[in-house]
Amino acid sequence: MRADAVRNREAVLAAAGRLFDAAADPERVSMDDIAAAAGVGKGTLFRRFGDRLGLIRALYEQRSVELHAALATAPGRPAAQRALDLLEAMLRFKLDNRVLALALENAGAGSPYRNEAYDRWHALLTGLVAEARGPESADYLAHVLLAAVRSDLVEHLRDRSDDRWTAGLRLLVRSVLSPAEGDGTTPIGRAGPGASAAPTASPEPAADRPHTR
Amino acid sequence: MRADAVRNREAVLAAAGRLFDAAADPERVSMDDIAAAAGVGKGTLFRRFGDRLGLIRALYEQRSVELHAALATAPGRPAAQRALDLLEAMLRFKLDNRVLALALENAGAGSPYRNEAYDRWHALLTGLVAEARGPESADYLAHVLLAAVRSDLVEHLRDRSDDRWTAGLRLLVRSVLSPAEGDGTTPIGRAGPGASAAPTASPEPAADRPHTR
DNA sequence: TAGGATGCGGACCGTCGGTCCGTTTGAACT
DNA sequence: AGTTCAAACGGACCGACGGTCCGCATCCTA
DSSP, X not given: OOHHHHHHHHHHHHHHHHHHHHOSSGGGOOHHHHHXXXXXXXXXXXXXXXXHHHHHHHHHHHHTHHHHHHHHOOSSSXXXXXXXXXXXXXXXXXXXXXXXXXXXXXXXXXXXXXXXXHHHHHHHHHHHHXXXXXXXXXXXXXXXXXXXXXXXXXXXXXXXXXHHHHHHXXXXXXXXXXXXXXOSOSOTTOOSTTOSSSOOOOOOOOOOOOOOO | OOHHHHHHHHHHHHHHHHHXXXXXXXXXXXXXXXXHHHTOOHHHHHHHHSSHHHHHHHHHHHHTHHHHHHHHOOSSSOHHHHHHHXXXXXXXXXXXXXXXXXXXXXXXXXXXXXXXXXXXXHHHHHHHHHHHHOSTTHHHHHHHHHHTTOHHHXXXXXXXXXXHHHHHHHHHHHHHTSOOOSOSOSOTTOOSTTOSSSOOOOOOOOOOOOOOO
16 A cells, blocks of 8 residues: 555545544534545545545554453353443443444444444354243344443433443443343243232233234 | 325325335335426425325324234233234234334434434333333333344344244243343353353332433 | 656536525416 | 305425435555
8 A cells, every 4th residue: 555545545534534423423424524624635535445444444453452342351251241241331432432333233234233243242242142042032132132232322312421331331230141041931020030020920822813914 | 185186195295205115225116216206396295295205104104003002902911921022013013114214213313312202102112111020121121022023134234034033033022121120330251150041130219310411 | 866656635526405486377256 | 056265286396305326546465
C-alpha cells in the first residue's frame, strides 16, 4: 500500500471516529461529512473502504481491540461467570461507543446479524450456554443474551445507573444459565422445587398449534 | 373526513400491504411505489399519513388487531404462561408479517423503542415478570424477553421449524420467569452452597432503590 | 529520470423522503 | 340546481444521500 494511502486511511478513520462520537445519531454522519473532515476526496473513502458499512466496520474493528481482551480471560472460571463477563464487556463497549455501535448494527443491510463479528460472539456464547445448562436451545438462548445488550436497547436505557445495568444483566445470566430443570414439556408455571411464589400449574398448553407460514 | 379521502386511505393501505408482503426488504418499498400502486398522488400519501413511519404504523395497527386478542386471554392463568402466550403471539405475527414488522422496527427514528405499541407490550410484560419472579429488574427482563422476538432476529432464524422456536421460547420464559433465587450479590459462578442444580432460595428484597437519573 | 501503476478528488448520477401549490372535488347551504 | 369554499388531490420539484467515474497527481521501481 502506498504511503499516502496509509496516511489517508488513518486520517479518515480518525475523522470518522470523531464525528461518530460527537453525533447524536449515526445517520447524521454522512460520507461527505467524513471526507470533508478528513480533508480527503469522497472517492478516496469509497476506494479504501468499499462502502459505508466497510468504513464503519473498520472503525469498529479498530476500537474493539479492548473488547477481545474479555475473550482472553478464559481459563478455569465457571461458564456463567464468563458469559456475564462477556456481556458486561459488550455493554461497556456500547456505552462508550454509542453511536458507532448503533451505526454498525443498523448499517448492515438491514440486519445486525449479517456480521462476522456477531457470529464469533454468538458461537462463543453458545458454547458457554451449553456448558452451563446443556445443549438444548443453547444457540437460541445465546442470541437472546446478545439481544439483551443490543445497541438500541442500551441506547434506550442509557440513563440507567451502572448498578442497575449490572444487576439486570446478572439476574438475566443467572436465570438463563442455570442448568435446565424438568423435561421441556412440563408447563411453564412450575419452577424449581421449593418455589413458593411460583403459580401452581394450570396446564392448558395451547402453545404450539402449528401457525400459518 | 371526505368520501374520496376515505377511499384513498383504504387504497393506499391495501397497496402498501401488498407491496410489503411481496418485498424481500422493507427499504425496497418506496413511497413512490406505494403511491403508484394505489393509483394516487404522492402528496396524498403524505397528507394522510404524515410520513413513511406514519403509514407503516397505520398498516401495523390495522394488522395487529389479532395480536391484541392475545392480551385479552388474561384471567386466572399463571403469569409465566401468559407471558409465553404473548411472546408466541408476537412471534407468529412477525413470521406472518415479516417485512412489515421489519419496517416498523427500523423505520422509527433509528429505534424500535420509540414506539407507543412497544411501550404497551413492555408494560404488560413487566407486570407479568414482577408477578412471577418479583419486582427486581423486572422492567429490564421484560425488555430482554421482547428482544427475544425482535423482527430481525426472527428474520435471521427464519428457517427454523416452529417446534424449535417454541422450545426455545419456552425454555427462555421458564428460566427468566422462575422466582428469583439467591441474593443478587453472590458472584454468579457460585450457586448456593453445594447446590449443583437448583440454587437454594434466600430472598433479599432490596429491589427498587431509587436509581440515578 | 522515465514509466507505469496506484491513488486522488470532486463533479456527477440515480433514488429517496418530503414539500409546494395550482387545480379539482365533495358537500353544505340557499 | 346553483353557489361557494374548505378539503383533498397530484405530480413537478427540492435537498440530501450513497455511490460512481475519470482525468490528473503522486509515489515507487528500474
